[in-house]
Amino acid sequence: xxxxxxxxxxxxxxxxxxxxxxxxxEFNSAKKINHSIxxxxxxxxxxxxxxxxxSDLEGxxxxxxxxxxxxxxxxxxxxxxxxxxxxxxxxxxxxxxxxAATVRMHEFLLVPVIDARRDAIYTGIYRYKGIHIETIKxxxxxxxxxxxxxxxxxxxxxxxxxxxxxKLKDQLKGPYFYCIPRSVExxxxxxxxxxxxxxxxxxxxxxxxxxxxxxxxNNQD
Numbered sequence: 001x002x003x004x005x006x007x008x009x010x011x012x013x014x015x016x017x018x019x020x021x022x023x024x025x026e027f028n029s030a031k032k033i034n035h036s037i038x039x040x041x042x043x044x045x046x047x048x049x050x051x052x053x054x055s056d057l058e059g060x061x062x063x064x065x066x067x068x069x070x071x072x073x074x075x076x077x078x079x080x081x082x083x084x085x086x087x088x089x090x091x092x093x094x095x096x097x098x099x100a101a102t103v104r105m106h107e108f109l110l111v112p113v114i115d116a117r118r119d120a121i122y123t124g125i126y127r128y129k130g131i132h133i134e135t136i137k138x139x140x141x142x143x144x145x146x147x148x149x150x151x152x153x154x155x156x157x158x159x160x161x162x163x164x165x166x167k168l169k170d171q172l173k174g175p176y177f178y179c180i181p182r183s184v185e186x187x188x189x190x191x192x193x194x195x196x197x198x199x200x201x202x203x204x205x206x207x208x209x210x211x212x213x214x215x216x217x218n219n220q221d
Contacts, residue, residue: 001192002052003059004043004082005183008035008075009067009095010114011163015042016184017050017057023184024050030163030180035074043078057088059196061186064092065205066122066139067114072204080199089196093186094205096139099162100126101185103177109136109158111151113165113172119144121168122207125158133189141207148173 002024007014013035016026025046029038047054062079065072083090099112106128114122121144125137137150151158151174158174165176 001058002056003061003091003187003192004047004057005061005186006039006043006075006079007063007095007098007181007183007186008039008071008078009063009065009181010071011068012180013038013042014181014183015039015046016182017046017052018184018187021187024052026182026184028180028182035071039074039078054082054086057082057086059083059089059091059192060086061091061093061183061190063095063098063181063183063186064202065095066116066141066207067095069206072206076202076204080202083199089192090199090202091186091190091192091195092197092202093189094124094139095181096122096124097126097133097135097189098183098186099179099181100124101133101189102179102182103159103161104128105159105177107157109151109154109156110161111147111158111174112161113147113168114162115164115167116141116208119171121147121164123147127156131188139205139207144168144171 005016012030014028017024027042060083096112100110110126124139160176
């Protein structure tokens with residue numbers, strides 16, 4: 001099944017094309033550039049490199065969040081538009097689980113972190129069992145202290161993952177590993193027979209309201 005994968009949930013941009021287990025083409029960059037400018041050229045690049053037309057695609061896979069509000073809206077809107085236009089299924093994957101899937105460390109609990117500012121993070125906890133990655137703790141919005149306290153009582157070693165793990169290394173209590181998303185890993189996290197989402201109603205997973213919404217609510221008091 002020929003799939004286009006899109007991850008714009010945070011600063012890194014990752015776009016790829018796969019056919020079954022085969023990776024046909026991928027583009028990954030952590031450079032800080034507006035996704036609204038770079039996403040479509042990246043899609044055109046991987047499609048051309050893979051030797052495919054858009055009409056050859058059989059599904060779109062997108063990272064659903066959590067992450068940057070702007071990045072998520074760009075990626076999800078593009079994915080929904082393509083899936084609707086091409087009349088093909090749309091699949092959605094946690095951006096945290098997708099990040100964890102890039103690091104095959106069986107001996108650790110994998111703890112991807114995304115900076116949510118104000119000493120808070122988005123995080124989930126995952127673990128590889130053989131070739132499969134299991135969710136140990138669902139994606140959450142929490143303070144860094146809450147995460148440190150939670151991990152302190154776990155009975156397995158753990159590893160913080162991601163660009164923001166390096167950025168927050170002085171606050172996170174434990175080892176860290178730099179990695180960026182590889183969107184092609186999302187193909188292993190979906191079941192194409194049952195995981196499609198409704199292209200009309202699907203929305204990103206933000207896990208918290210935006211600052212503008214918080215300010216608006218505060219002004220209603």
